[in-house]
Ligand SMILES: NC(=O)C1=CN([C@@H]2O[C@H](COP(=O)(O)OP(=O)(O)OC[C@H]3O[C@@H](n4cnc5c(N)ncnc54)[C@H](O)[C@@H]3O)[C@@H](O)[C@H]2O)C=CC1
């Protein structure tokens with residue numbers, strides 16, 4: 263079964279040093295996830311530039327975040343006119359062939375051809391490469407053109423390559439094909455024509471040099487979720503050595519931990535002496551306190567110093583309980599790169615008097631950098647065990663951070679590569695701060711790059727631009743999760759919890775509409791993992807639900823449970839409820855949010871769980 267056929271003709275331009283200047287565009291193809299490519303042993307002489315183009319074309323343009331490449335093989339002798347073939351095998355069992363050819367002395371261009379097969383039964387065949395010319399012809403043919411009845415017999419000999427042009431041509435096709443003959447069905451030709459006419463718009467531009475620097479990624483925070491996110495990004499920095507520095511510094515709020523004798527990491531020479539958590543993580547590659555029994559990649563480096571962690575980092579991932587973010591920002595402000603960018607995985611909000619801010623908004627403003635948000639139905643320990651889940655990342659790529667002709671929609675405007683750029687804040691206003699663009703010798707810092715950084719086979723990332731919906735979804739669902747725990751602890755079951763969830767969702771959306779009316783996108787709550795997905799998981803299996811249920815069952819306060827049961831972990835629902843309800847009172851609109859307010863009153867002990875139905879009825 264052939265799933266797709268992609269072919270491209272690309273003519274890179276060269277500067278005086280022979281470095282190619284190019285960029286490629288194409289249409290998204292979520293089918294392409296290449297994780298274990300390898301060179302065909304017969305064809306080890308594939309050119310470095312072939313691989314680089316391969317990466318740009320397939321990896322970035324095709325949203326293939328798990329694409330990784332082998333180290334570049336040595337370039338072929340300059341006189342070699344031979345076409346080269348790179349073969350890769352995708353994680354889904356697909357095969358990909360990339361075919362390139364260069365002219366004799368000074369290469370003028372490459373032709374690429376990728377055949378994707380979803381079944382291992384179809385072995386990759388070099389014969390397919392010869393369909394390049396006929397298929398390109400098919401792409402030019404009228405939609406009604408009838409297809410050749412079978413693949414040309416000459417298919418086993420590669421055909422001469424057409425003259426390269428500066429236009430990237432692309433034909434994509436989908437056909438059931440146990441033989442290459444069926445690549446030429448009328449349907450396929452029609453599709454090819456459509457794809458080709460789309461691709462006619464895709465001009466190559468020679469607007470930038472190839473990136474020579476890599477992004478340094480750091481994680482600020484090392485709790486249950488902080489360590490899990492550090493694990494998954496460290497796996498990705500290893501898989502994308504062309505985009506990221508391999509090591510991921512993880513800032514750890516230093517504390518001493520005593521390893522029990524039964525621990526596999528127990529060191530008799532240290533005895534029962536408490537040891538620094540950073541030292542244990544770096545030696546044993548396990549966060550024994552916040553993510554026990556999960557082996558961490560050795561390229562995570564636990565660091566107790568905040569300034570040292572963020573030094574030279576271009577991507578800062580914030581992942582710690584929201585009550586600590588103010589202090590963290592104050593400590594790192596003078597130590598970060600001016601063009602650093604942030605992603606906040608924190609679920610919470612910042613409230614001061616009658617003002618409310620999203621955490622990513624707070625980070626952006628206090629550090630003068632752009633910061634997006636990651637949130638979703640994500641239970642850290644499940645993800646650390648590589649059980650599959652989804653998440654949502656909201657990011658509005660600042661103008662000036664995209665360095666090749668890409669299709670990213672930029673946020674704000676820039677008057678030049680190095681000029682400071684304006685951007686739109688979470689409320690759609692032009693920011694007071696101006697941004698320093700990410701320098702052009704880094705890979706573009708956009709949705710494609712963030713996919714490469716966060717997506718794992720067990721962690722599916724959806725990229726959106728609704729920072730408000732994603733952030734509020736993550737913060738406010740914790741209030742609803744407490745309510746669900748309370749009713750369940752009281753002995754009520756799914757029907758009561760469903761009523762709480764339904765009302766909770768309506769209050770969350772109303773809150774977004776009331777306080778972020780300029781930018782809120784309601785569909786985020788309905789469609790994204792950061793919306794209903796997170797609500798369901800949080801009200802059925804996360805910590806805020808679990809421990810609020812326990813508090814009611816035991817008849818003790820939730821704060822007491824947090825102290826005695828959570829071993830240093832935090833319940834974000836407690837502080838979020840207090841902050842949000844304080845804010846609603848300050849605004850005089852508490853009557854519009856009866857569920858949120860009843861949770862606050864249960865936390866205070868002024869009403870009981872059995873009062874909930876009556877209080878919501880009013
Ligand atoms: N754990 C989970 O499954 C998920 C958590 N989240 C969110 O991620 C954020 C981080 O939560 P977790 O990593 O789970 O943390 P956690 O609750 O597991 O751990 C608390 C962390 O806070 C640190 N800490 C304690 N005192 C501190 C201080 N004074 N300054 C700075 N740090 C201090 C501790 O060292 C520890 O790393 C929260 O906003 C949470 O809502 C989001 C999705 C999933």
Ligand SMILES: O=C(CO)COP(=O)(O)O
Pocket residue numbers: 609638639640641642743796799800804805806807833834
């Ligand atoms: O956010 C979470 C699930 O998506 C985790 O929530 P808890 O902090 O309640 O465990």
